[in-house]
Amino acid sequence: MKSFTYTITDPVGLHARPAGLLVKAIKEFAGSTITLAKGEKSVNALKLMGIMQMGIKQGDEVTVSVEGGDEEAVAAAVEKFFKENL
Amino acid sequence: MALDYRKCAEEIFSHLGGRENIISAAHCATRLRLVIADNSKLDLKALEDVEGVKGLFNSNGQLQLIIGTGTVNKVYDEFLAVTGMTAATKAEVKEAAASRMPLWKKILKTPGDIFVPILPAIVASGLMMGIVEAIPKFLPAFGGTDWFSFLDLVANTAFALLPVLVAISAARVFGGNIFLGAVIGLMMVHPALINAWTVGNYAPGEIPVWHLWFFTVQQVGYQGHVIPVILAVLLMSTIEKWLHKHVPEMIDLFVTPLCTVLVTAFCTFTIIGPIFSVFENWVLAGAQWLITVGYGAGAAIMGAIYPFTVVMGLHHMYNVIEAGMISSTGVNTWMPIASAANFAQFGACLAVAIKCRNRKLKSVAFPSSLSASLGITEPAIFGVNFRFMKPFVCGMIGGAVGSLIATWMHGTNAAGEVVAFGATTYGVTGIPGIPAINNIPMYLLELLVASGIAFVLTTILWKEDQPEEKKEDAPAAVAEEAPAAPVVISCAAGKVYQPVKGKVIAREDIPDPTFAGGILGDGVGIEPEEGVVVAPFDGEVTAVMDSKHAVTLEANGMELLIHVGVNTVNMKGEGFTAFVQEGDRVTVGQKLLGFDRDAIKKAGYSDTVAVLLTNAEDLADVKCGLE
Numbered sequence A: 001m002k003s004f005t006y007t008i009t010d011p012v013g014l015h016a017r018p019a020g021l022l023v024k025a026i027k028e029f030a031g032s033t034i035t036l037a038k039g040e041k042s043v044n045a046l047k048l049m050g051i052m053q054m055g056i057k058q059g060d061e062v063t064v065s066v067e068g069g070d071e072e073a074v075a076a077a078v079e080k081f082f083k084e085n086l
Numbered sequence B: 001m002a003l004d005y006r007k008c009a010e011e012i013f014s015h016l017g018g019r020e021n022i023i024s025a026a027h028c029a030t031r032l033r034l035v036i037a038d039n040s041k042l043d044l045k046a047l048e049d050v051e052g053v054k055g056l057f058n059s060n061g062q063l064q065l066i067i068g069t070g071t072v073n074k075v076y077d078e079f080l081a082v083t084g085m086t087a088a089t090k091a092e093v094k095e096a097a098a099s100r101m102p103l104w105k106k107i108l109k110t111p112g113d114i115f116v117p118i119l120p121a122i123v124a125s126g127l128m129m130g131i132v133e134a135i136p137k138f139l140p141a142f143g144g145t146d147w148f149s150f151l152d153l154v155a156n157t158a159f160a161l162l163p164v165l166v167a168i169s170a171a172r173v174f175g176g177n178i179f180l181g182a183v184i185g186l187m188m189v190h191p192a193l194i195n196a197w198t199v200g201n202y203a204p205g206e207i208p209v210w211h212l213w214f215f216t217v218q219q220v221g222y223q224g225h226v227i228p229v230i231l232a233v234l235l236m237s238t239i240e241k242w243l244h245k246h247v248p249e250m251i252d253l254f255v256t257p258l259c260t261v262l263v264t265a266f267c268t269f270t271i272i273g274p275i276f277s278v279f280e281n282w283v284l285a286g287a288q289w290l291i292t293v294g295y296g297a298g299a300a301i302m303g304a305i306y307p308f309t310v311v312m313g314l315h316h317m318y319n320v321i322e323a324g325m326i327s328s329t330g331v332n333t334w335m336p337i338a339s340a341a342n343f344a345q346f347g348a349c350l351a352v353a354i355k356c357r358n359r360k361l362k363s364v365a366f367p368s369s370l371s372a373s374l375g376i377t378e379p380a381i382f383g384v385n386f387r388f389m390k391p392f393v394c395g396m397i398g399g400a401v402g403s404l405i406a407t408w409m410h411g412t413n414a415a416g417e418v419v420a421f422g423a424t425t426y427g428v429t430g431i432p433g434i435p436a437i438n439n440i441p442m443y444l445l446e447l448l449v450a451s452g453i454a455f456v457l458t459t460i461l462w463k464e465d466q467p468e469e470k471k472e473d474a475p476a477a478v479a480e481e482a483p484a485a486p487v488v489i490s491c492a493a494g495k496v497y498q499p500v501k502g503k504v505i506a507r508e509d510i511p512d513p514t515f516a517g518g519i520l521g522d523g524v525g526i527e528p529e530e531g532v533v534v535a536p537f538d539g540e541v542t543a544v545m546d547s548k549h550a551v552t553l554e555a556n557g558m559e560l561l562i563h564v565g566v567n568t569v570n571m572k573g574e575g576f577t578a579f580v581q582e583g584d585r586v587t588v589g590q591k592l593l594g595f596d597r598d599a600i601k602k603a604g605y606s607d608t609v610a611v612l613l614t615n616a617e618d619l620a621d622v623k624c625g626l627e
Helices: A016-027 A048-053 A071-085 B005-014 B044-049 B072-083 B090-097 B103-115 B119-138 B140-144 B146-160 B162-174 B178-188 B227-246 B249-292 B297-311 B315-329 B335-355 B359-373 B378-388 B390-408 B431-436 B440-461 B476-484 B597-602
Strands: A002-007 A033-038 A041-044 A061-067 B022-027 B031-036 B055-059 B062-066 B209-212 B215-218 B410-412 B418-420 B487-491 B494-497 B502-506 B522-528 B532-534 B539-544 B550-555 B558-564 B576-578 B591-595 B609-613
Touching: A002 A071, A016 A048, A016 A071, A041 A048, A048 B055, A048 B539, A048 B550, A048 B558, A061 A071, B005 B072, B022 B072, B031 B072, B044 B055, B103 B162, B119 B146, B140 B146, B146 B162, B162 B178, B162 B227, B178 B227, B178 B249, B209 B249, B215 B249, B227 B249, B249 B297, B297 B335, B297 B378, B297 B390, B335 B359, B335 B378, B335 B390, B335 B440, B359 B378, B378 B390, B390 B440, B431 B440, B487 B522, B487 B609, B494 B558, B522 B558, B539 B558, B550 B591, B558 B591, B591 B597
Parallel strands: none
Antiparallel strands: A002 A061, A033 A041, A033 A061, A041 B055, B022 B031, B031 B062, B055 B062, B209 B215, B410 B418, B487 B494, B502 B522, B522 B609, B532 B591, B539 B550, B550 B558, B558 B609, B576 B591
């Protein structure tokens, strides 16, 4: 399992639209299970409702874990997505 | 890649900190919902890594494991098998989560919790019994037929063995094993004991007794009793839980049930049962005194408190008073009071049935009120009136006035002589009581007054957003129009009714590329004419955004996002109101959010509402747009 942490910089947090973009991006890595965690809560990053229910705000630190598939490459790609969009 | 449900359930269980740490389990469309006693015993990290668990939430004493549609029920079944738990409904899990409420509230809630689940049995038997007993009053010949005797047996089964139903239900409420609970209930109506209904036929010395140490126990059953059964099962559950905790696991399987049943049985027959009988006798003596005191004032008070005795399960004992009256004077003057009290509860329940908008409540209240009009008030009292309290109190007032009137009336006996107003039999009230009464017009007047007062008071005083149904303050207009709202999205799993009034546009025309592009799911846009969002189906609110501009709902596997406006998240809740919160159950047409269209325009955003099935790709047959 490969994971990284990221602090959300988007002023509106991980909201409907960014969450939708994230899910869309994650869908491309079908071979891996990607989990998004904040504090005690965690959710499969493919689940839009789950992500939105976590209520992630600007300044929150999230942990993204990648399991299965080419973990290194997928984690790097997802991290890149976070930096560019969130 | 089929998931091994058994393995998944076993792995989940192994990370939960033991069976005692799980208070209850339920599942919804996608999640396994567990109420956990001690969160620190959970291994969340390991739980997440279990194959089949797609994610988890842990909030408000409820651990939610996301398993997925179609698989969660199978994992749940295995989970029950692995843990030896019995199925809990989602509502029960919520109740367990709310177990931190004050003690007095819990005590008040207990009779309802026990009686509501057995309502189907009571309604079936109660209605049948009312009808079967009424027929011979009009058609005396029917009473001797095989049909009557057969129907009578079918109808009174649930009542004759009521302690068994009560015991099973109570065991579930108190967290005991329901089968041990059933044993306690069965024991209390064991056929080898003298039936409590017929014990009056025995002279005091004839009743066989057991001498158990220094206790002398009469061998009499507890037919028609409620409180000793509930207390016995409460004791049983307490003993059982204590033993489970303290008996070594190796011998737990046979030591715990054995000791539980034995100790409970002994305490029930020696202490709980006899003490309760004395308590009951006091109630009866008090009642007999009351009915005869002060120009009808006593009767009015009795009419008012009668339903309370129904709640406590003591009203069956009135038969003893009534039988005494008939054998001494030939007129049962108690029955008009019972009728007024019961018929007033019918009036109150009918008012709730007519006034409420919650479909589920309506579907309980109507048959319950019908049953109450036939003299069987338990469904109306436990299922409706007592739950909301106000209708119950309104019914008490109606019953009091009806009873007061009854004491001013007179009747005529078969020989045409003027006698006290009353009935020639007992055990019937309400409509089935008509043939038994000695002054039918006065009886009808009394019933009309009692139920009329209860009905009018309930209609005025009771509001649906009182106790349990929280925040259901949608104005009637919204609720009435909502079912007529057109369907905007439909799929195999259900229909989404238009949640906001206005012009429905295609998803592609929503003025935002994320919504229009279908990234958040498939659906429609609405250009609102009104700043109100109502529930588009019966379901559960899964999230309300902090900024109150969006809400997510779930029903039958459909996950729906209703998002008001574009970029309105930046308004940080200004101009938005939320009427519901996460976890609320909503019915179609119920108000969810309010928004100020002018404020949105002033902030420079579009107020187009996006209504999207976020999991549209997992659903079959999704059709968007007006039909």
